[in-house]
Amino acid sequence: MHAVKLDSLTKVYGKEKTVAVDRVSLTVEQGEIFGLIGPDGAGKTSIFRMLTTLLLPDGGHASVDGFDIVKDYAFIRSTVGYMPGKFSLYPDLTVEENLGFFATVFGTTIRENYHLIKDIYVQIEKFKDRRAGKLSGGMKQKLALCCALIHKPTVLFLDEPTTGVDPVSRKEFWEMLKRLKAQGITIMVSTPYMDEATLCDRIALIDQGKILSIETPQNITNSYPDKLYAVKAENMYALLKTLSAYDRAADSYAFGEYAHVSFREAINENLLKDYLREKGLTGVELKEIDATIEDCFINLLRK
Amino acid sequence: MRTVRFLLQKEFRQIFRNRAILAMICVMPVVQLAVLPWAADYEVKNVNLAVADHDHSTFSQQLVNSITASGYFRLTGYNGSYQEAMHLVESDQADLILEIPAGFERNLVRENQQKLFVAVNAINGTKANLGGAYLAEIIKNYNQRIRTELISEAGEPIHVIEITSSNWFNPLMNYKVYMVPGILAILITMIGGFLSALNIVKEKEVGTIEQINVTPIRKHHFILGKLIPFWVLGNVVFTLGLIVSWVIYGIIPAGNLAVLYAFISVYLVSVLGFGLLVSTFCDTQQQAMFIMFFFMMLFVLLGGLFTSIDSMPEWAKTVTRFNPVRYLIEVMRMVILKGSGMKNILYHLGIVTLFAIGLNSLAVLNYKKTS
Incomplete structure (x- = not known):
């Protein structure tokens, strides 16, 4: 079974019928880091929002973990982890309270899945009583990743996780993703940075809602x-x-x-x-x- | 239920961390109830009166004395001519002119009849209306007294219909007793409506709703998690308001407190539902704020707080039937002043229950986790 499968998925916005996602088909294998590479406005976020059941597609099908994104949305919501491009944790709750809240919402506890987030959480643990809104950009990123991981998701969706993050933190972030992959979590990540593409197992180049190519980074450069x-x-x-x-x-x-x-x-x-x-x-x-x-x-x- | 408990824990944490909201909840009812009833007083006092007396007799003196003794009027001019008195009106020093014609006393005694002229400055409608009415009343009483005196001197029997009235439920006609429950009703509505509308829109604005929507939290759990805290706060504000009106105005509900709280409980659900409904249509707090203000103005002005609903035109009366605030104000006055029991407010309770069910159902239907 594929971790994620898109079959001519389409999204059209507004009265002008702007096609944001144009018959996109791709599959993500279990346990791989799959990158969605493309400029701003390519349709990356729309694809993520459809896969995480926040947006209804206007055509085609998609499944996550074998669950249909329209019919079985309830299953998807309890199995996937999603980290939106914009920081969206409660800024007036502390680091620990945010993490605890998202753990309990998924019916689990911080302790139960602590092994998953340990590497990341130790870096922000000294700020655990600080309000999330008062954290620096890189720290917010780490907290958001912890919150997306705390219920042990099978697939992790990261929408532009490194946009607006300094180069050192970006490098650290990708190392964290590799460690998560080693734990068997499938990761689908989008980025506008081409240099991050080589860090993925496979990438899809996307522009104006259309897939240009899906390959391993090596094969893509070789086929130039x-x-x-x-x-x-x-x-x-x-x-x-x-x-x-x-x-x-x-x-x-x-x-x-x-x-x-x-x-x-x-x-x-x-x-x-x-x-x-x-x-x-x-x-x-x-x-x-x-x-x-x-x-x-x-x-x-x-x- | 477990999920709701965690949502509530989170919600209360956020509320207690938000100083502005806490201050609003505590300060608003106290300050508004302490200040507004003193200002929002219908009684017209200090009406400025200019008298143009052409008679200068004992009778005209007596008449002016009984007018000033009433306490409603302040004599700002005692002139010999109407023109002089009119100047006072023009320079805004007088609201009313009473013109006493020459030969007032003589004609009254001799011909049993005399005319007085009253001119009213109608720029301030309420003051003019009430001032004129007060003056007419005083003159009528004065007239009665003179007749009695004159006739009894002649030794004939007197046939007088004397009217005495007694004000029920508010014996001293104290306007504060009447205004305070109404203002409290508006306060509850504002706090309940605004808090719920703004809170959910804030989650949209900050983007946290995105993260919530990808969790297994069910729609009704989320909404319950939002409604319960504000329902509790609404009750707190109400209790605070009752305490303030007892401490400052000595108003003790004549009816049963349980009846009052039973009604408030249902009423809060309907107001929170309204806030929730507004929030489902808005994406920013600014939008929500404007929409809520629009409805609040309607609710307040068509709620029977300042103007009696009975004196509104038919179409406006129909509109007030769809105004939940109207029912709360009525029930507050009924229970607090009149001591009405559950049986008497069943009609109001029924309608507010319908509002609660209707508004909340609409809100839940319109709240989508997926766009």
């Missing part, structure tokens, strides 16, 4: 069809303009301090360098690189 080069010059703007005018290049775009340029076939690097110098660019550097998830995403979008 073109040759990719990172180019640098003193005048970045002129470089980008020159590259986009270069008709032998398949695609070019800014990527951090470099410009990435792709070619259908391998090229003579010196020829490209000469061409750029001819156009008056100085300090040209060029190297062949492996595609990242972000390159693959851009490539898929341009198609």
